[in-house]
Amino acid sequence: MKARVTVTLKTGVLDPQGKAIEGGLAALGFAGVDSVRQGKVFDVELNATDAGAARASLEDMCEKLLANTVIENYAIEIL
Amino acid sequence: MKSAVIVFPGSNRDHDIAHALKTVTGQDPVSVWHADTALPDVDLVVLPGGFSYGDYLRSGAIAARAPIMRAVAEFAASGRLVLGVCNGFQMLTEAGLLPGALMRNKGLTFVCREVLLETVSTDSPFTRNFAKGDVWRCPIAHHDGNYFANADTLARLEDTGRVAFRYARDTNPNGSINDIAGILNEGGNVLGMMPHPENLVERLQGGTDGRRLFESIAGAFAAA
Numbered sequence: 001m002k003a004r005v006t007v008t009l010k011t012g013v014l015d016p017q018g019k020a021i022e023g024g025l026a027a028l029g030f031a032g033v034d035s036v037r038q039g040k041v042f043d044v045e046l047n048a049t050d051a052g053a054a055r056a057s058l059e060d061m062c063e064k065l066l067a068n069t070v071i072e073n074y075a076i077e078i079l
Numbered sequence: 080m081k082s083a084v085i086v087f088p089g090s091n092r093d094h095d096i097a098h099a100l101k102t103v104t105g106q107d108p109v110s111v112w113h114a115d116t117a118l119p120d121v122d123l124v125v126l127p128g129g130f131s132y133g134d135y136l137r138s139g140a141i142a143a144r145a146p147i148m149r150a151v152a153e154f155a156a157s158g159r160l161v162l163g164v165c166n167g168f169q170m171l172t173e174a175g176l177l178p179g180a181l182m183r184n185k186g187l188t189f190v191c192r193e194v195l196l197e198t199v200s201t202d203s204p205f206t207r208n209f210a211k212g213d214v215w216r217c218p219i220a221h222h223d224g225n226y227f228a229n230a231d232t233l234a235r236l237e238d239t240g241r242v243a244f245r246y247a248r249d250t251n252p253n254g255s256i257n258d259i260a261g262i263l264n265e266g267g268n269v270l271g272m273m274p275h276p277e278n279l280v281e282r283l284q285g286g287t288d289g290r291r292l293f294e295s296i297a298g299a300f301a302a303a
Binding site: 013014020071 | 173178180183184185227254
């Protein structure tokens with residue numbers, strides 16, 4: 001089973017890298033970009049067959065390692 | 080005073096810390112490998128600076144889950160002293176032994192220079208030889224030193240005297256919230272700080288301002 005975990009910074013947490021990318025886009029002439037926030041994507045392959053169990057396991061992985069919940073949110077997608 | 084320095088793959092200030100401890104206490108610390116599961120009988124454990132695991136995922140994130148860290152957490156819970164410098168501070172927040180997180184520097188660049196620190200709390204074994212408001216020189220060298228904590232955590236740190244050091248007024252090098260350079264845990268026995276006091280302990284290094292931190296720790300044991 002394949003899953004995708006997306007980790008993003010929480011609202012209100014400063015993202016200097018996102019800001020720099022925003023500046024880069026403006027420098028390239030892309031108009032109308034209000035904001036860019038940078039995040040991370042993890043593609044995980046699991047040998048589980050039950051989607052519910054896989055999701056529970058991925059949540060545990062996010063809480064314990066993949067995300068730092070002080071500053072980040074995560075979303076899990078079973079593909 | 081007996082001490083141990085934990086060495087992770089990618090640690091690079093472990094020898095600097097060992098040198099500072101030897102210089103101040105006269106005793107060599109024990110070096111402990113990250114894959115070990117038990118600590119020797121010591122009074123102080125130090126998590127040194129460096130780039131453990133190449134800063135993969137998040138700085139200090141993988142090291143914080145290393146086998147030895149369970150023993151470090153138990154050591155801290157028993158009230159004994161744990162010091163985390165730079166990457167060690169990042170590990171302590173990642174391990175949940177200190178609140179908050181250390182994020183990419185606001186200016187995005189790696190900052191390697193000397194800063195001025197202001198001592199905020201003198202009520203800990205690490206800071207007992209300082210006077211409140213003391214301003215002292217200390218080197219920094221980091222990319223992810225931008226301390227962040229949510230409003231509740233920040234208020235708790237400030238209200239209970241757990242901010243140990245701040246970057247001196249108008250000199251914040253990394254965007255840290257409230258200019259925070261180092262914080263204590265609730266019991267005052269765990270200190271995490273981004274600057275490197277171990278790199279300013281003798282005249283050959285350009286000054287001795289960092290000595291006081293190690294003298295504080297040594298003094299805490301001499302007094303006990």
